[in-house]
Amino acid sequence: MWVQFPPGAPRGTMKINVGVIGGYRCSRKDYNTAYHLGKLIAREDWVLVCGGGGGVMEAACKGAKEEGGLTVGILPSLEGDEANPYLDVKITTGLGYARNILVVRASQVLVAVDGKHGTLSEIAFALNEGKTVYGINTWDIKGVIKVKSCEEAINRIKRFIKRFL
Amino acid sequence: MWVQFPPGAPRGTMKINVGVIGGYRCSRKDYNTAYHLGKLIAREDWVLVCGGGGGVMEAACKGAKEEGGLTVGILPSLEGDEANPYLDVKITTGLGYARNILVVRASQVLVAVDGKHGTLSEIAFALNEGKTVYGINTWDIKGVIKVKSCEEAINRIKRFIKRFL
Amino acid sequence: MWVQFPPGAPRGTMKINVGVIGGYRCSRKDYNTAYHLGKLIAREDWVLVCGGGGGVMEAACKGAKEEGGLTVGILPSLEGDEANPYLDVKITTGLGYARNILVVRASQVLVAVDGKHGTLSEIAFALNEGKTVYGINTWDIKGVIKVKSCEEAINRIKRFIKRFL
Amino acid sequence: MWVQFPPGAPRGTMKINVGVIGGYRCSRKDYNTAYHLGKLIAREDWVLVCGGGGGVMEAACKGAKEEGGLTVGILPSLEGDEANPYLDVKITTGLGYARNILVVRASQVLVAVDGKHGTLSEIAFALNEGKTVYGINTWDIKGVIKVKSCEEAINRIKRFIKRFL
Numbered sequence: 001m002w003v004q005f006p007p008g009a010p011r012g013t014m015k016i017n018v019g020v021i022g023g024y025r026c027s028r029k030d031y032n033t034a035y036h037l038g039k040l041i042a043r044e045d046w047v048l049v050c051g052g053g054g055g056v057m058e059a060a061c062k063g064a065k066e067e068g069g070l071t072v073g074i075l076p077s078l079e080g081d082e083a084n085p086y087l088d089v090k091i092t093t094g095l096g097y098a099r100n101i102l103v104v105r106a107s108q109v110l111v112a113v114d115g116k117h118g119t120l121s122e123i124a125f126a127l128n129e130g131k132t133v134y135g136i137n138t139w140d141i142k143g144v145i146k147v148k149s150c151e152e153a154i155n156r157i158k159r160f161i162k163r164f165l
Numbered sequence: 166m167w168v169q170f171p172p173g174a175p176r177g178t179m180k181i182n183v184g185v186i187g188g189y190r191c192s193r194k195d196y197n198t199a200y201h202l203g204k205l206i207a208r209e210d211w212v213l214v215c216g217g218g219g220g221v222m223e224a225a226c227k228g229a230k231e232e233g234g235l236t237v238g239i240l241p242s243l244e245g246d247e248a249n250p251y252l253d254v255k256i257t258t259g260l261g262y263a264r265n266i267l268v269v270r271a272s273q274v275l276v277a278v279d280g281k282h283g284t285l286s287e288i289a290f291a292l293n294e295g296k297t298v299y300g301i302n303t304w305d306i307k308g309v310i311k312v313k314s315c316e317e318a319i320n321r322i323k324r325f326i327k328r329f330l
Numbered sequence: 331m332w333v334q335f336p337p338g339a340p341r342g343t344m345k346i347n348v349g350v351i352g353g354y355r356c357s358r359k360d361y362n363t364a365y366h367l368g369k370l371i372a373r374e375d376w377v378l379v380c381g382g383g384g385g386v387m388e389a390a391c392k393g394a395k396e397e398g399g400l401t402v403g404i405l406p407s408l409e410g411d412e413a414n415p416y417l418d419v420k421i422t423t424g425l426g427y428a429r430n431i432l433v434v435r436a437s438q439v440l441v442a443v444d445g446k447h448g449t450l451s452e453i454a455f456a457l458n459e460g461k462t463v464y465g466i467n468t469w470d471i472k473g474v475i476k477v478k479s480c481e482e483a484i485n486r487i488k489r490f491i492k493r494f495l
Numbered sequence: 496m497w498v499q500f501p502p503g504a505p506r507g508t509m510k511i512n513v514g515v516i517g518g519y520r521c522s523r524k525d526y527n528t529a530y531h532l533g534k535l536i537a538r539e540d541w542v543l544v545c546g547g548g549g550g551v552m553e554a555a556c557k558g559a560k561e562e563g564g565l566t567v568g569i570l571p572s573l574e575g576d577e578a579n580p581y582l583d584v585k586i587t588t589g590l591g592y593a594r595n596i597l598v599v600r601a602s603q604v605l606v607a608v609d610g611k612h613g614t615l616s617e618i619a620f621a622l623n624e625g626k627t628v629y630g631i632n633t634w635d636i637k638g639v640i641k642v643k644s645c646e647e648a649i650n651r652i653k654r655f656i657k658r659f660l
Contacts, residue, residue, distance in 0.1 A: 015418070088400065094590075106420075129408075
């Protein structure tokens with residue numbers, strides 16, 4: 001089981017990671033969606049994991065930081081220059097887009113907003129690993145659970161977590 | 166440029182790698198398609214790169230070996246027990262399905278036959294890296310070049326290679 | 331440059347990652363050293379990155395958490411059951427010990443305490459990537475900068491950082 | 496078990512991979528050693544796996560090709576321009592020196608000749624994964640089995656293989 005609640009453990013270990021995936025460039029509308037999603041994730045005290053870049057990733061991190069959340073970016077480069085300015089933790093990898101795999105593996109559940117082939121690779125990889133992916137205005141792929149709002153995504157993640165406790 | 170033809174270099178270095186991706190289980194029809202594809206790839210003296218497992222991968226390797234081709238399987242496990250019996254080179258990775266990335270990166274061009282989410286992750290990752298993917302009876306994703314037969318795939322790859330020489 | 335200080339950026343982005351590497355089992359003496367090291371790293375407001383396991387990693391995280399620091403564990407398994415209970419961020423990878431590479435790449439500078447072949451692989455990989463490694467009671471390898479105390483390590487890291495600002 | 500001998504399987508599957516690791520630049524003496532080692536590996540019909548570059552890697556591949564062996568290079572770059580001209584199979588990875596891990600994982604047994612920190616990272620990683628490493632004029636690390644000649648390395652590998660059949 002991936003959610004560990006050892007008795008007396010510090011608070012930090014009780015958090016789950018929610019992956020937010022989407023394009024490093026996106027429309028204003030998708031940016032706003034991701035920003036709102038980030039806020040809601042932070043309010044639940046979940047760790048926000050993403051690819052660390054711009055667009056959907058930046059928006060989600062911005063939202064999360066404004067609510068005092070914890071944000072993690074798993075970055076393609078060795079140096080991390082592509083990092084958005086709302087990351088608490090920068091994991092530079094030097095793997096290029098192979099880091100997409102790590103974003104998926106580090107997340108217990110994922111939400112996709114918009115996105116192009118990179119996001120599709122994450123969606124497909126997540127589904128292949130048996131992970132749950134919620135989708136807002138993203139690729140219409142068999143296996144993705146379409147949701148209509150950020151609130152619906154959050155509610156579904158809550159229920160998902162409860163099933164494992 | 167990825168196709169190196171240094172003057173006087175041994176033959177081996179002149180080969181390009183064609184990735185064949187598809188499900189580790191597949192229908193008889195798709196098996197036959199992949200088998201035929203493997204034969205054609207070997208006749209062109211290209212190296213066949215795949216995930217090394219069953220189904221489409223096995224069929225393609227079987228076809229290639231029957232024509233004296235060279236086959237490479239990039240395998241998920243540390244031990245390689247999942248390898249099909251038609252591999253000249255087994256690259257065990259211990260990375261699980263993260264090895265999908267390596268199949269894509271090791272191929273200069275790819276052909277997808279059938280396949281589920283694992284194959285989709287390879288298609289998406291390849292397109293994201295700017296690689297050309299030909300598809301036979303596989304995911305209908307923007308960017309994949311649909312072909313109707315193995316012969317068409319081979320002809321298109323030949324033209325693709327010529328553009329880079 | 332890996333240390334980004336964009337004007338007006340949130341505090342989080344100003345932190346550097348210090349990798350602490352060492353055995354997942356260790357002597358009481360090395361445990362105490364790593365524990366003290368973790369405290370000092372947290373007091374500097376640096377992010378502590380490690381392999382997330384027991385021994386030296388656990389000790390450093392415990393120390394860091396007691397000082398309110400931020401701790402990141404890059405874990406070998408998919409599920410993260412091997413995580414020590416002092417991690418704010420758990421990056422599960424499913425890569426086995428190949429995750430050692432990621433610990434190195436995610437750190438701007440590293441401190442090794444004790445350790446066996448796994449730690450040696452991290453030291454060697456870090457030096458190969460041109461990174462600075464400080465060593466306390468660890469492998470005596472050309473390139474590792476031996477330090478006699480945690481305080482000396484911290485002072486040297488401070489000077490190292492200043493050179494890049 | 497990593498050496499598969501399925502009844503009636505094609506010849507290719509019966510081969511084991513021997514990793515040759517060492518510096519991409521080396522002395523004439525070490526070049527000659529690696530060249531001779533490559534010849535002997537090819538005569539045993541083992542697959543030679545290496546990092547695909549110059550120096551020790553090039554020498555071993557050159558020797559192997561002169562004896563009709565099969566050579567595999569697992570390369571740091573996406574394009575493979577650093578490949579030596581004696582490779583039958585080029586596995587381009589785009590992972591930089593993180594590909595060292597893959598050289599180790601793809602080899603059932605390794606021989607180190609000379610080498611700097613990159614080679615040390617491979618030696619240490621191999622020992623950490625429980626693999627056997629024979630060393631000729633290389634890092635004097637606990638766990639490496641020192642051998643005095645290529646012939647001794649080959650004889651020891653033969654005995655090593657027999658223990659697993």
